[in-house]
Amino acid sequence: MKYVIIGNSAAAVGAVEAIRRNDKESGIVITSNERYHVYSRPLISYLLMGKTSEKKMKYRDDSFYTDNGCELKLNKTAIKIDVSKKQVIFEDGDCESYDKLLIATGSSPFIPPIKGLEKVRNKFTFTRLDDARALEVALKENSKVLIVGAGLIGLKCAEGISRKKVGITCVDLSPKVLSSILDDEGSEMVKRHLEDNGIKFCLKQNIIEFEENSALLGDNTRIPFDVLVLAVGVRPNISLLKDAGGKTNRGILIDERCRTSIPDIYAAGDCCESMDVSSGEAKVMALLPNAYMQGECAGMNMSGVDYVFDKAIPMNAIGLFGKHIITAGTYTGDVYYENDGVNYKKLFYSDNKLNGYILIGNVEKAGIYTSLIRERTPLDTLNFELICKKPGLMAFSKEFRAEKLGGVRNES
Amino acid sequence: MNSAWPDKSINDFGGDYELKRVYVNEKWCLACHLCEYYCAFASSNEKDMARALKGIKISPRIKIEEMDGISFAVSCRHCSEPLCVKGCITGALTKANGVVTINKDKCIGCYTCILSCPYGAVSPSENGAVLKCELCINTHIGSPQCVKGCPNGAIVFEERGE
Numbered sequence: 001m002k003y004v005i006i007g008n009s010a011a012a013v014g015a016v017e018a019i020r021r022n023d024k025e026s027g028i029v030i031t032s033n034e035r036y037h038v039y040s041r042p043l044i045s046y047l048l049m050g051k052t053s054e055k056k057m058k059y060r061d062d063s064f065y066t067d068n069g070c071e072l073k074l075n076k077t078a079i080k081i082d083v084s085k086k087q088v089i090f091e092d093g094d095c096e097s098y099d100k101l102l103i104a105t106g107s108s109p110f111i112p113p114i115k116g117l118e119k120v121r122n123k124f125t126f127t128r129l130d131d132a133r134a135l136e137v138a139l140k141e142n143s144k145v146l147i148v149g150a151g152l153i154g155l156k157c158a159e160g161i162s163r164k165k166v167g168i169t170c171v172d173l174s175p176k177v178l179s180s181i182l183d184d185e186g187s188e189m190v191k192r193h194l195e196d197n198g199i200k201f202c203l204k205q206n207i208i209e210f211e212e213n214s215a216l217l218g219d220n221t222r223i224p225f226d227v228l229v230l231a232v233g234v235r236p237n238i239s240l241l242k243d244a245g246g247k248t249n250r251g252i253l254i255d256e257r258c259r260t261s262i263p264d265i266y267a268a269g270d271c272c273e274s275m276d277v278s279s280g281e282a283k284v285m286a287l288l289p290n291a292y293m294q295g296e297c298a299g300m301n302m303s304g305v306d307y308v309f310d311k312a313i314p315m316n317a318i319g320l321f322g323k324h325i326i327t328a329g330t331y332t333g334d335v336y337y338e339n340d341g342v343n344y345k346k347l348f349y350s351d352n353k354l355n356g357y358i359l360i361g362n363v364e365k366a367g368i369y370t371s372l373i374r375e376r377t378p379l380d381t382l383n384f385e386l387i388c389k390k391p392g393l394m395a396f397s398k399e400f401r402a403e404k405l406g407g408v409r410n411e412s
Numbered sequence: 413m414n415s416a417w418p419d420k421s422i423n424d425f426g427g428d429y430e431l432k433r434v435y436v437n438e439k440w441c442l443a444c445h446l447c448e449y450y451c452a453f454a455s456s457n458e459k460d461m462a463r464a465l466k467g468i469k470i471s472p473r474i475k476i477e478e479m480d481g482i483s484f485a486v487s488c489r490h491c492s493e494p495l496c497v498k499g500c501i502t503g504a505l506t507k508a509n510g511v512v513t514i515n516k517d518k519c520i521g522c523y524t525c526i527l528s529c530p531y532g533a534v535s536p537s538e539n540g541a542v543l544k545c546e547l548c549i550n551t552h553i554g555s556p557q558c559v560k561g562c563p564n565g566a567i568v569f570e571e572r573g574e
Contacts, residue, residue, distance in 0.1 A: 014498070040503065042522070046520045051520050056502075056517060059502070060503055288501045292498050296498065318522070319522060326526065328527065363536070364535065364536065366523075367526060367529035367531070367532060370528065386479075391532060394482065401484060404531065406438070407435045
């Protein structure tokens with residue numbers, strides 16, 4: 001048996017750790033189009049802030065590949081899968097045969113087709129270590145930075161570079177910041193917090209045209225900048241599988257065993273589209289925890305153990321200038337609401353199930369809400385009024401606690 | 413390929429059935445909070461309890477929930493499917509020999525573990541890294557002090573063969 005993994009991030013690590021639980025003999029080849037030991041991509045903003053270092057942001061120890069008997073091939077770009085020969089072909093002409101293949105190719109920044117973008121010399125995306133390194137070099141004291149996109153990537157970038165005495169303006173088409181994870185009111189609260197920390201916003205604005213050092217907005221204002229960051233979103237890297245004849249939509253389509261439509265080819269992480277159990281819809285959930293767990297699921301099945309991962313939900317934990325935000329699930333149904341100006345909570349529920357939540361400020365024990373969503377726990381089995389106010393195990397039955405905390409096995 | 417390299421896969425899930433765990437029995441809990449004090453004392457790594465805790469707002473890794481005469485202590489279950497470890501974006505949370513531990517140096521306080529833990533057993537802290545029970549394995553004492561501090565036998569450290 002020979003395993004090949006295209007990609008070298010969280011999903012790849014999840015797969016390796018799972019494969020090695022079942023198969024300590026066979027070879028694993030990992031290929032990456034980057035030149036680094038596995039590192040955590042979301043940490044690049046913390047790197048610019050000085051809260052981590054290139055050494056500490058390694059996602060696994062230096063000995064990870066040797067400990068797990070993996071052959072790591074860096075600077076290798078896969079360009080084609082030959083399904084009939086079971087081979088991956090690389091840009092440099094090399095090829096690699098596989099018995100089981102995992103596509104863990106992640107996603108790439110979307111570059112919006114805006115007129116004049118080619119005139120901008122100092123432009124960056126912000127998803128990889130090389131992006132962060134290049135951006136850091138370009139930033140000078142008093143640089144004016146324009147960030148296109150007020151989503152997770154754009155705002156974490158803003159926080160990351162804010163200590164460098166630069167001026168930051170964020171433009172977004174949406175009228176809200178973090179529009180993919182926050183409701184109007186929560187978003188307004190976060191925006192005010194960011195403004196208090198010196199970030200300027202031009203929301204509900206499109207960019208008509210770029211000059212080398214300025215952007216012309218839809219309302220005819222012109223924003224000068226020294227450095228441009230494009231953070232309008234990412235697109236799953238699906239072309240390898242799509243070109244090989246596999247089924248794709250926005251992402252690679254996988255089942256609950258992380259199998260693609262082609263035998264012996266699995267996929268995991270940001271390149272995939274999978275079922276969101278909070279809404280019942282298939283979607284791309286480009287989140288590190290899901291990437292690891294999908295990778296793990298793929299690795300288990302690749303190494304011959306039947307394993308299902310069918311509990312993916314959208315979820316995010318993000319801190320911005322000391323304010324913590326945790327969200328999960330889908331925002332539909334009736335609403336439980338608290339807002340004291342500092343701490344904000346909204347729970348969304350219907351049909352006896354919790355569908356989603358937003359917490360800003362106090363995020364303690366958020367995982368108890370996440371668990372209710374993930375497990376689709378019937379809300380009439382617990383004290384819902386209590387758990388809305390105060391997430392805790394007190395709201396569950398004595399029997400539940402006896403089992404989970406007391407190690408008592410319930411015979412039922 | 414060489415056969416059998418050192419079995420040192422960093423995350424060693426499962427295989428927990430012969431390991432000792434902290435278990436609580438809420439019938440015996442007095443809500444005295446001594447487990448929290450013993451926990452804070454153990455993680456302070458001081459030799460003297462009074463000196464370790466005097467005038468300090470403690471940040472225990474085990475916490476009492478109480479309401480209407482019911483009380484019980486909650487701490488990390490060291491799950492066989494540890495969602496905090498699987499979700500950790502830095503690799504700071506790992507599981508080895510049945511114990512989920514945190515590398516404080518690597519943790520950047522993103523709180524993905526707080527988002528993930530179904531028991532609410534990971535807590536924020538003011539010093540960056542999150543707080544969670546490590547069964548006192550990284551203290552100078554070496555075994556769970558909440559158990560030692562419980563005056564009524566409501567917290568035990570036992571092997572139950574789950």
